Amino acid sequence: MVPLSWYIILGVVLFVIGAAGVLVRRNILVVLMSLELLLNSVNINFIAFGRYYGDFRGQIFAIFVIAITAAEVAVALGILVALVRNKSTLKVDEVTMMKG
Amino acid sequence: MDPGFFLLFATVSVITALTVVLARNPVHSALALMACFLNISAIFVMLEAPLLAVIQIFVYVGAIMVLFLFVIMMIDVREAVLQRFLPGSNLPAMGLLILLGIEMLVLVLWSDRFSITEPAAIGGGDQIRQLSTTLFADYLLPFEAASVILLAALVGAIVLARKE
Numbered sequence: 317m318v319p320l321s322w323y324i325i326l327g328v329v330l331f332v333i334g335a336a337g338v339l340v341r342r343n344i345l346v347v348l349m350s351l352e353l354l355l356n357s358v359n360i361n362f363i364a365f366g367r368y369y370g371d372f373r374g375q376i377f378a379i380f381v382i383a384i385t386a387a388e389v390a391v392a393l394g395i396l397v398a399l400v401r402n403k404s405t406l407k408v409d410e411v412t413m414m415k416g
Numbered sequence: 417m418d419p420g421f422f423l424l425f426a427t428v429s430v431i432t433a434l435t436v437v438l439a440r441n442p443v444h445s446a447l448a449l450m451a452c453f454l455n456i457s458a459i460f461v462m463l464e465a466p467l468l469a470v471i472q473i474f475v476y477v478g479a480i481m482v483l484f485l486f487v488i489m490m491i492d493v494r495e496a497v498l499q500r501f502l503p504g505s506n507l508p509a510m511g512l513l514i515l516l517g518i519e520m521l522v523l524v525l526w527s528d529r530f531s532i533t534e535p536a537a538i539g540g541g542d543q544i545r546q547l548s549t550t551l552f553a554d555y556l557l558p559f560e561a562a563s564v565i566l567l568a569a570l571v572g573a574i575v576l577a578r579k580e
Contacts, residue, residue: 317419317533317534317535318418318419318422318462318533319530319531319532319533320530320531320532320533321524321525321530321531322419322422322426323459323463324524324530325521325524325525326426326429326430326459328517328520328521328524329430329433329517330429330430330433331520332513332516332517332520333430333433333434333436333437334433334437335513335516336437336509336510336513337436337437339506339509339512339513340437340505340506340509340510341437343442345442345445345446345484345487345488346436346437346439346442346445348484349436349442349445349446349449349484350436350437352449352476352480353433353436353449353452356452356453356456356476359456359468359472360456360459360460363460363463363465363468364463366465367463367464367465367535368532368535368536369536370535370536372546372547372550373550375465375467375468375547376547376550376551376555378465378468379468379471379551380558380562382471382472382475382476383562383565383566384562384565385475385480386475386479386480386566386569387565387566387568387569388569389480389483389484390483390569390570390572390573391569391572391573391576393483393484393487393573393577394572394573394574394575394576394577395576396487396491397487397490397491397576397577398576398577400491401579406491
């Protein structure tokens with residue numbers, strides 16, 4: 317049988333890779349994809365804990381995370397399309413409209 | 417169940433996740449992310465959550481990735497493709513991330529609460545039936561809230577992407 321810690325370590329590795337994508341990459345599309353990676357590593361942790369402690373609620377919260385992720389992606393891509401139409405840039409550093 | 421299968425799926429998902437971050441072309445990133453999600457759904461099957469695996473494939477691979485590919489095709493990515501990814505370009509962030517990863521790994525490996533190998537038996541019978549009963553009985557209010565949030569996101573995306 318696979319120990320629980322292996323799943324947690326897989327979640328840690330995917331989380332760090334996703335956070336690296338969010339913090340280091342300058343392309344907005346890749347930043348959004350790395351955000352998906354972060355949420356998926358959290359889902360792995362939820363389901364692994366739910367399985368090893370005999371509780372359904374891990375899976376239920378994973379379902380909620382997936383639903384909220386779908387909403388987030390729809391809104392983020394809408395904002396992205398509007399941004400590209402107005403400023404025609406995809407770099408994070410050049411989006412400073414809300415900088416005050 | 418088999419550690420070999422777990423190691424296979426975990427290795428492939430980590431490699432594809434690295435490809436997502438390191439690839440220059442956003443289309444390559446999207447395809448690698450799709451492969452990563454398929455491997456994660458295989459890991460969900462190993463965790464005996466078949467419903468979550470199916471939802472993962474339908475929602476992520478079927479809907480979200482198609483949305484990403486549509487948006488990549490809609491907007492001009494040629495200018496972004498020319499951007500080369502430099503690992504040493506943002507040293508403080510990289511140092512912070514390495515510190516975070518080492519800290520989490522040390523905490524997980526230190527503690528002995530994560531070393532259990534035998535999963536607790538979930539009360540027998542049909543697991544998906546129990547799952548849906550819990551979802552629609554105990555968690556009905558969050559479920560309805562999630563549906564309202566999805567509706568708001570739908571309307572918001574239409575309004576945002578509309579031409580003036």
